[in-house]
Amino acid sequence: MIWAEWVKFRSVRGWVVAVVVAAIAIVGFAIGGGTQGSCYGNSCTQLTGPGGEAVSDSFYFVHQALAGNGAITVRVTSLTSAVRSRRGGTQRVVVPWAKAGIIFKAGLAGGSAYAAIMVTGSRGVRMQDDFTGDIAGPAMQAGWLRLVRSSGSVITGYTSADGTRWTRVGAVILPGLPTTVQGGLFTTSPQWTQTSLGVAAITGDASQSTAVFDHAALTWRGGAWTGTDVGGSSGPAAGPATGYTRTGGQFTVTGSGDIGPVTYGPSGIGTTPAQTLAGAFIALIILAVTGAMFITAEYRRGLIRITLAACPRRGRVLAAKAVVTGLVAFAVALAGTVVAVPLGQRVLRSHGVYLPPLTVLTEGRMIVGTAAALALCAVLAVAIGTVARRGAAAVAAAIALIAVPYVLTVSIPVLPLGAADWLMRVTPAAAFAVEQTVVQYPQVDDVYAPAYGYFPLAPWAGFAVLCAWTAVFLTLAAVALNRRDA
């Protein structure tokens, strides 16, 4: 039965050519991609935080060495941000995650442990630690901040609107914090982006923020303040000039960069390995069309009557067609992805594009998962074809259901983020979440779009969505095939 269906598939030259083209397309887009980056040699070594994740750690720091327990209190009177405008000069903008406040840091080395209390551009008061920790405080753009170190490793953040009534924002424990830390005032300002037409067009630049502090008070005996541009211009978001001035009790600190986990895509650095599978859309269209035609061609030619006469148990005919389509599509797609993913990463790296390192398991999941997703999409197309019976209707339905959501959210990302995320949850294209290799951080502003390898569902949850679609349509197809005349 399966052998008979395989012979049928093999004997149509157009289909064989089509699936081979699908595999070639996957590889072609991976090695032909022309994305350029600026990360060569040493500039590619990414800082890692205490938790081992890749981080950015660049900010302007007005600091002094502080031994043992104590507290710093300061008032932030303003935090303003600017980007280089297209006409030259600078343009005032709101950078949501511009940060200014108090920080205790294990040392000036990038990636060292820290805890900080800060006001942000539009995210209110925040207490953050060790790059990934983030506690939300009151929604204030300016106000009083206090950071207290007690029992050696406990750091507590407070905020106040008037300097008398204080609210506790949160407390964190930094076990390995040395007795003497660098403490003081900081300002930093991440990459600023704006998107238009979904995320298809993105403009943005490094931003620069300036904070004005006064009423700085230390419980330690105050030493001399030193200004340091931590991380210098090596951070992905660092750009414009930074520095600080002091007039009487007022500090004006200008910084650029970010303290936080690295993200990938327009506001982050480099790209995600999902980029290597850009050619999957061609394979998807080809496999959807081939899958739908594998069954509708029989209806068109009347061959279905002979097939059903030869095998009266109709469910088996459908199962055999599904198995043959699935196996052929899986083999072809796997041949493409197994070359595309490793080779595509090498090509991107050779162009200076930063990619996160992958474990063997994750890379295997991308390769096998994408091939399996493409194969299941082809099986889904067979089921749709059986229900629709007419070639054109089946091909149109398969493309509209399977390929169009994928193309519009991943390949040509024109839909707004909300709509794109929604499509990637409920349509069969959700299965491409198997290409997910990175984590979204709510405390880092980036365009977390499927087009940049950030999928709204976990890999296997997304794959389960496609399995559900395929199961439903195979059931419908089996029922229709049994009920109807051929």
Added chain:
Amino acid sequence: MRRAIRAEWAKAWSDPATPWLLAALVVLTMAVSGVTIGTARCPAAACGQDPARLGLAGVYLGQAVATLAGVLALGGEYATGMIHVTLTAIPRRRLLVAKALVLAGPVLVASALALGAAMLAGTIVLPGHGFTAGHGYDLAGWATARAWCCATVYLTLVAVLGLGVAAVVRDSAVAIGVVLGLLYLFPIAAMAIGDQAVARRLDQIGPMSAGLDSQTTIDLHGLPLAPWAGLGVVALWAAGVIAAGGVLLWLRDA
């Protein structure tokens, strides 16, 4: 010619699929536009989003239905063998022109209705989402009317393109795959290519990217093509494929 058109008109409307296709064109286009309008936000001045393109986002799905309508107008005849009868009754040189005219009229009307309703909804809803004059937007201007007009013609031309490809390949399913591949391939290839000049050139010659240029109302100087030139490129594609289809129809047996 008039008799050919009348014959094609009767044939088109006696096919039960025709009203369904037109209804699907209207409903799907408005649905995608509606979701896009509903989820778009412009929190600050110069947020870079084009309100006309948001209202016209339904074109991305609507063009698939328009393709289907165009392909089925001829592909259906090849599937059933009806084409032999048609070619006996109507001279070959007139067939494609008559079919194109009969196809273009209803698609034009349906697109105009769907996109007009979507853009009207946009002008009502979008100011509440931050697309205000204070943020540098003028939703009721001449550019908006031009975008609506171009998008309507674009959908019609895509349907005609589908008809032409169906005449060339003579199989509905293959034709649909070819047209959608043609539409989506250029912008994706342009994005994957690093060379800016080549990418811009691809955006200029690709039917979908050129057609979308014609629907833009902001930052016009940054576009690969001027709006009317963009629509011209789509028209050239449609005319070229129809011409190729006509020649092949002339040369080949049905």
